[in-house]
Amino acid sequence: MSEPLTYSDEFLRGILAGVRAIAMVGASPKWTRPSYFAMKYLQEKGYRVIPVNPRAAGQDILGETCHATLAEVPGDFDMVDIFRASDAAGESVDEALALKDNKNIRVIWMQLGVRDDAAAARAEAAGLSVVMDRCPKIEYGRLHAELSWGGFNSGIVSSRRRRVRIL
Amino acid sequence: MSKDRKEGFGFETRMIHAGSQPEPVTGARQTPIHQNTSYVFHDTDHAASLFNLQTFGFIYSRLTNPTVAVLEERIASLEGGRGATACASGHAAQIMALFPLMDPGDDFIASNRLYGGSITQFGKTFKKFDWRCTFADVDETENVRRALTPKTKAIFVESLANPGGVVSDLESLSAIAREAGIPLIVDNTMATPYLCPAFQYGADLIVHSTTKFLSGNGTSTGGCVVDSGTFDWAANDKFPSLSAPEPAYHGLRFAESFGDMAYTLHSHAVALRDLGATMAPMNAFQTLLGIETLSLRMERHCANALAVARFLENHELVAWVSYAGLESSPYRDLAKKYLPKGAGSVFTFGVKGGYESGVKTVEACELFSHLANIGDTRSLILHPASTTHRQLTEEQRAAAGAGPDVVRLSIGLETLDDITSDLDQALRRAAS
Numbered sequence A: 001m002s003e004p005l006t007y008s009d010e011f012l013r014g015i016l017a018g019v020r021a022i023a024m025v026g027a028s029p030k031w032t033r034p035s036y037f038a039m040k041y042l043q044e045k046g047y048r049v050i051p052v053n054p055r056a057a058g059q060d061i062l063g064e065t066c067h068a069t070l071a072e073v074p075g076d077f078d079m080v081d082i083f084r085a086s087d088a089a090g091e092s093v094d095e096a097l098a099l100k101d102n103k104n105i106r107v108i109w110m111q112l113g114v115r116d117d118a119a120a121a122r123a124e125a126a127g128l129s130v131v132m133d134r135c136p137k138i139e140y141g142r143l144h145a146e147l148s149w150g151g152f153n154s155g156i157v158s159s160r161r162r163r164v165r166i167l
Numbered sequence B: 001m002s003k004d005r006k007e008g009f010g011f012e013t014r015m016i017h018a019g020s021q022p023e024p025v026t027g028a029r030q031t032p033i034h035q036n037t038s039y040v041f042h043d044t045d046h047a048a049s050l051f052n053l054q055t056f057g058f059i060y061s062r063l064t065n066p067t068v069a070v071l072e073e074r075i076a077s078l079e080g081g082r083g084a085t086a087c088a089s090g091h092a093a094q095i096m097a098l099f100p101l102m103d104p105g106d107d108f109i110a111s112n113r114l115y116g117g118s119i120t121q122f123g124k125t126f127k128k129f130d131w132r133c134t135f136a137d138v139d140e141t142e143n144v145r146r147a148l149t150p151k152t153k154a155i156f157v158e159s160l161a162n163p164g165g166v167v168s169d170l171e172s173l174s175a176i177a178r179e180a181g182i183p184l185i186v187d188n189t190m191a192t193p194y195l196c197p198a199f200q201y202g203a204d205l206i207v208h209s210t211t212k213f214l215s216g217n218g219t220s221t222g223g224c225v226v227d228s229g230t231f232d233w234a235a236n237d238k239f240p241s242l243s244a245p246e247p248a249y250h251g252l253r254f255a256e257s258f259g260d261m262a263y264t265l266h267s268h269a270v271a272l273r274d275l276g277a278t279m280a281p282m283n284a285f286q287t288l289l290g291i292e293t294l295s296l297r298m299e300r301h302c303a304n305a306l307a308v309a310r311f312l313e314n315h316e317l318v319a320w321v322s323y324a325g326l327e328s329s330p331y332r333d334l335a336k337k338y339l340p341k342g343a344g345s346v347f348t349f350g351v352k353g354g355y356e357s358g359v360k361t362v363e364a365c366e367l368f369s370h371l372a373n374i375g376d377t378r379s380l381i382l383h384p385a386s387t388t389h390r391q392l393t394e395e396q397r398a399a400a401g402a403g404p405d406v407v408r409l410s411i412g413l414e415t416l417d418d419i420t421s422d423l424d425q426a427l428r429r430a431a432s
């Protein structure tokens, strides 16, 4: 086993604050799948999430049309979120790297349990930010004190008053 | 300012801050008491997301409450765990801890030196669920290995046992649990996370009676289950509640969908939902206030207890003292290893003259309160054989360190000289 990965809260905050559109590779139309949970949550937080999955291509998932490949997604997206097994993640990373200038891709995010150090190194060498073995939903919730509502250890200590928008 | 969970803030900082940021809408600095049962949904889609566990948020205070959640995060942080579930009492926490693991007909192994109430709960009441408890003398760890069956789902011990100054060899027990593919559950009530970081020694789950040192002032009953987040519930087929499809959530698998959050989510979304042993917000608030001073209190509790134990060891009317902090204790080495900051403040001693002298000593105290609790700022005294351990057989009482001559003390934070003087006068009056 390789060393556990550590990412500073500042680094993760920066990514989550900068990204608007996310292509989610391995998104599922079944509501009990983890990818569906993450997609729905990220949508609620204002992100546009575009599902990518050849087995669900053409289907509607949470109001978005699912595409077979990253290349088929119309328009730009800032981040690729990979819901695939670790040994398949590299393929998605290379697909994203080939499209990075065309689609303005800046971030590769591999889900909890997904890790490919070699692919991460290729993406970083190409100038992208990389997160592995984390879930953007959990990290968003952790950094915005929502994870704490479920009794989870966020690791955050802060005496600053957060600014909240009253909608 | 925020640090990664790995680096972490110091224990004392987390006692005061973990889980409690300023309330963002009002700026209130101290944790608000959310004396409230239910939470308004934005719309039906938001409600559906909450009920499906797809988003974080509150539905109904039987499951989660904002004040209780602060306490949960604080205890999870102090123990170095992933998450925690607070509940109505320590005994509720024990049911809650085992609930995701046990099916009818399953068994678990528990130390025969647990708190008497736990022995009764495990040995008698759990039979009604067909949860079978095998009690073992865990000082001989081989006894535990021998008691394992294919249906054994957990090993349960106290890091420091109530009442007897007994320390469990957590690392050896953890090795056995790991081999068997089952979690080691540690009741860390008497030690608290300040004295014993039980996850570092291989515990997988920790339970607390927060009634004791965590709340600290004898104001609030409560309990808590803490998950380390490191046990793989899907590694074998022993734990279907966490690894198999959950019918009430349309076939969702907790371990797959929530990873290291699965156990704590299940504890709220299934165990509290259906067992209903929820902690009240006011009790969570009182317990949070207690925890803010935990390290200071524990240091003084331990210092006073050691001094009182030494005083009694040299007292002519005392037959023996069982305190793991004394050189004379057979648990001295285990205490040095697992409780280096102190061996707690609850211990027993034997009065010369047996049952009757024990009862009389307790009744002659003026400063010590005669009551059935531990871990208060006040010094407390009890004769276990006639009270907490009354429901046990004589054999069980002896094994649990609660024989006829045994007096249990919980040493408080009063002036040391006043504590020893009161014991001295009570022992003398009992002997006269």
Ligand SMILES: Cc1ncc(COP(=O)(O)O)c(C=O)c1O
Residues within 6 Å of the ligand: B089, B090, B091, B092, B115, B117, B118, B158, B162, B187, B189, B190, B208, B209, B210, B211, B221, B222, B223, B373, B374
């Ligand atoms: C070590 C220990 N565990 C569990 C309990 C049960 O806790 P509660 O009384 O909060 O239900 C107690 C209470 O005396 C205890 O001392």
